[in-house]
Amino acid sequence: MINEIKSYEFEEIERRCQERWRAEGTFEVSEDPTRPKFYCLEMLPYPSGDIHVGHVRNYCITDVVTRFKRMRGFNVLHPIGWDALGLPAENAAIKHGTHPEGWTRSNIASMKAQLQRLGFSYAWSREIATCDASYYRWNQWFFLKMLERGIAYRANSPVNWCPSCLTVLANEQAEGGLCWRCRSVIEIRDMEQWFLRITDYQDALLDDMEELSAWPERVLQQQRNWVGRSEGAEVSFPTEDGGTIRIFTTRIDTIYGATFCLLAPEHPLVDQLMNGAPKESALTLARLRGQDRRARLAGQVEKEGLFTGRYAKNPFSGERIPIWVGNFVLMGYGTGAIMAVPAHDERDFEFARKYGLRVHPVIQSPEGALDGATMTEAYTGPGVVTGSAEFDGLASEIAVEKMSAHASAHGFGGVKTAYRLKDWLISRQRYWGTPIPVVYCDKDGVVGVREADLPVILPPDAPFTGEGGNPLEKVETFVRATCPKCGGPARRETDTMDTFVDSSWYFYRYCSPTTEDAPFDKAAVRYWFPIDLYVGGIEHAILHLVYSRFWTKVMRDLGLIDWSEPAARLFPQGMVHKDGEVMSKSKGNTIAPDDVIKRYGADTLRLYILFAAPPELSMEWSETGIEGPHRFLLRVWRVVHKRAGTASRGRDFASLSENGAALRRRVHQTIARVTADIDERIHLNTAVAALMELTNDIYRLEEGLTGDSDEAALGEALDTLVLLLSPFAPHACEQMWSDLGHPKSLVDEAWPEADQAAMREDANEVAVQVNGRIRGRVMVPALADEAAHKALALAEPGVKAQVEGKTLVKAIIVPGRLVNLVVK
């Protein structure tokens, strides 16, 4: 007789579960030294207004891991917060005549409701918003500490300016010359700005990667490129008028081939060298300096230069070489000056040919000797050094060492390392950010605000007119300040901090979000750190993920913590595409999670998003694909409810039928698979697939079950299925768990353990190959030895036919899997 099956009313089930988790504070945690801890983190979202599918994908991954680890006995911290300061809020305020804070707060409220509808396991009591003064005051506190130590400094330098966002940007945020936020072409302007000395940590950022073995190689590689360490040498070329040109080179082995020197147009020596040069040269120089520096940086401008009229001496050869200015030499890298070796550098070669300068080869290519007059391209590979006095005959690598040592011994140079990384420009000429806590005093200059006077609060009454300029400048009560040193009148800094400052340390704040006398409680942080799993978008590989590694190192040097890296494991999830394109607001191809939840429920959405592709690859959103996981959930629901209320069926498996034994095998094999998939590889798609297979097996086997032991096996199967599925579809599983007759909430149940004995097969189907081609399959008892495998294989009729009349040369046997018979 068939029971009436309760229908799956996901809306009601999900609402009830979520209410219960909230009311009972199910996912709230505190430090508990008696249990292993697990810190599971996702990158905090910017409150743009709506949760999109990309967020959902990110948070589904962490939610599964959180619930899984919790059931495995870990004390799991899974917090969430809001990266709440930033330009979009300010732009929205200008557009709608409101205040950025109101816009931000209402976005947070609606996004929070959306997250709750998805049933994520957050410790909501630890929620933070970076726009709270109780949070950003610690940005200011950190800034003051860095100011004291010279890590924060103010300097005039060429900086990236976004003409649309009306603010400067850090190097990391000028992606390929475009603003990371609005894609406008950035300009380079000379401005006095605040920087953080991230370059003090450039070696640490590279060397500490040794600790990041659980970070993906592609992220580390990107960061390595970004830091751009390159080992070379610095050499001083004396000029004829008693000056010195310092050049950086990675190819000191080619120095005897240097036929001229090149300076960047902005190089400080240029004016002096050009003193008295003909007017026409001065005009050319002015033109080179006026060239768009961004385009020059990107190599989009034709190589051009001019002769200064002066000469320098090659300190190795003593040769007199002309000094030129070249527009492709960058002031921001190395020393802003190079020795030009046209024979062995493509750019120098191109320049030399254009201006008829000498090409003088000093490295023998494997094809033989080179002729400077006739060569058509530079030879840039390594080789044997020639025409270089006592260094002749050395291989490039050896010559580099010897020549560097020579320069060092004679006091005109030595080994030197150059970096691509620039200091982090953190000032922003906008309102909705953390005020930089300094004042300008006519008497004392730049003075940090007293720690006791923090926070410097954003004045709520700033005018958002959209006329350009920082609204803070127009708030007189804010700008007018008192100098902490002399007590005299001072002007307050109106620049605010890059919002990447906020996100550089927020994960420490989660450990003690209400601590008032420090950025965080040291003991709490010591308990929870490091972050065990950090999941977020790959687009932060060199932004947030460099900044936060830097910040942790600074905190270590401030004595706040005693480790150097914040996250033990990083897992960048793939992006969500629709119709082959990245899903984004600007493309108008976004999917609203709310609509999907309404139609299928949160559990189906979660299952679908995790099943569709492995989490680290991009996934293609498909409207029809979601039907599969939904049908799966319904299938589980039906098979569970056929047996509702039968939780206490015992665990006596003494007299299992064949089907019963098969079912138990499948159950325990599935436990092993799902556990490994979540715990080790985070391959959640195959974990879901394994659960689908188990469900199919239950359907297939349940009809043939008889007797108490079989009933017990079925009970075990259903319980296990629900437990294993629960991190993916927590609401439906909570309901099914209760309907099966379990009184306790499922989130506190222990994760099932695979029983090795129960999962072992009695016999395995073994593939039999003859000369590497499959010719048959045989059933072989589980513990059969190699001889038995061979005998069974040879007895198989299809195999027999292939082997007959031939000599068996060799038999390769992989027990339980395969036999390969090699015959001649």
Place this chain on the structure above:
RNA sequence: GCCAGAGUGGCGAAAUUGGCAGACGCAGCGGACUUAAAAUCCGCAGACCCGGAAGGGUCGUAAGGGUUCGAUUCCCUUCUCUGGCACCA
């Protein structure tokens, strides 16, 4: 140009350490149930060839080559795509 990653059925994908390629799902086809449809349940399903069928054979993981008894997996060459960096000396 340099660096990293990827390329598997109509589609999303799987294959844990070199050992049965295509699990699981979508779309499709067939059957059962139904007055009928939907839903559900049970099947079929890489391509090509032979065969009435049962079955058998050949090819097949971007392309070509190599190592191996055996290669989606390791090595070499080439192509394509994605991401990052790029006149960085």
